[in-house]
Amino acid sequence: MNAVKTNSINAWLLASRPKTLTAAAIPVMLGCATAYIYGQFQWTPAVLCFLFAFLMQINANFINDLYDFLKGSDREDRLGPERACAQGWITPRAMKAGIGVMTVASGIDGLCLLYYGGWEMIPVGLLCIVFAFLYTTGPYPLAYHGWGDVLVLIFFGFIPVGCTYYVMAHGWNSSVTFVSLACGLVIDTLLMVNNFRDREQDAISGKKTLVVRFGARTGLILYFLLGMAACWCCFYFLFIGKVYATLLPQIYLIPHILTTQKMAKIHRGKELNRILGETSRNMLIFGILLTIGLVL
Template identity: 70%
Template sequence: MGTVQVNSIKAWLLAARPKTLAGAATPVLLGCALAYAEGRFQMIPALLCFLFAFLMQIDANFINDYFDYLKGSDREDRLGPERACAQGWITLDAMRKGIALTTAAACLTGACLLAYGGFEMIPVGILCILFAFLYTAGPYPLAYHGWGDILVIVFFGFVPVGCTYYVMCRDWTWNVTLASLACGLIIDTLLMVNNYRDRDQDAKSGKRTIVVRWGAKTGQRLYLFLGLTAAWLCLLFIPTGHIWAALLPQIYLLPHFMAWQRMVKISKGKELNSILGETSRNMLLFGILLASGLIL
């Protein structure tokens, strides 16, 4: 990694974890595609939705970095990307200020969206910020009690896909529900491989993820199941006339199956980070394929 100066721009970029922004962009992309398919796409609210999603993802990364460090989860045996607080790249005081600033920026962006989505967007924005903290903070951190997968489906599926569509169309349709669920399941593959890699360390830290509770074999099967289900759900677009939205996502199945095979073969250790990278690329591929299908 080389030398990272304390509280430097490089340190903040590493803490923001820009590679995770694909997970924030994919749902908004799908929401935009759904609106475009109905001839109701609007550029300004689309850009605001992307900005809000990026800010919330970075905020969540900062919050997780800070509170996982305080809980002692980021130990020397960590297999995932190095964390800024644990490495001493960012001081705890600076991280608190970074979290406050990013949260404020997300709130300001969300306020701008009220002009398009109405005041009903306020409780949604509050819930986004609240659960960004509740994920790893507080007396009952949700990620430590196996709620991570449900939260991903809600806050990386239904909330961003549905709200992006809503601020442009002021409506909710069957296609929105379908795309939201498929998107949430796809993004959960990223959490699943992350938890599969960290299962031994999470068990020591008292982090009771699904993989820790039910075992590595369950993690393998769920990873495969999530991708298959998301792709096959898209076949339900056929009755609504979106043939390409049903067919194009099936292309995703091949790289997903190949990543699953390698995941099972590697089984343990830092080498699983390569599967994390593949899963992220596959997730973005799925989003592009489904969005293209909806537009076509």
């Protein structure tokens, strides 16, 4: 890693954190599956929604990388994956330019979606861009005041799932609500394990996550319950005759429980990055199983 050339293509690839794109893909995939069961799926808006999600996720990664570095949060004792600015892979000036490019690119993609979703999509797109910045920047950075979990439910649940469905079907229903909620809850497990791992460093940096506020035990319990609650949401689909959409996601509980046990055993340190990888895998399993269940 130390051999990464400053501002090189490899440096930008590392800064984009491609492993996090799973969290961007799952909501759009589930939004497409929900549109499919109501006979509203369309390929072109689906591709545009995936592209917007990927661009916004990369942009958020760039913003977090830069502003956590400027705040001094990415210290030498950082336990999570290495950050580009902190490692010197990308200069702060270049990162600001990268943020500008990603913001413009996502905006252009969003404009293309207006053809399918209508002008009412403009405020939603603007909210996505604004909150990508507000998460770690401004006088009241939301991530530093314990709002991260709420934002995950909104911006990795209701907005991407709901808007993907809306640009195809121009409506909303109970299925969209429960899919959005399940999606947001399962993706929040990824944030929870990050906050669990970083709780001691976050406390020093003044980052008041739920784990910092209420302790490691609470974080572990919340991690477990988030995955459970995502599966409970799927029982709604029994009422619309989608038995597989209820049963298949319950398989996710097996790796989720096993990962929770490992998380409790490791408890602290860099080894928790293994749990981060397993959590990303688990939520992808959940997304795929629910997608298959909806489509069958």
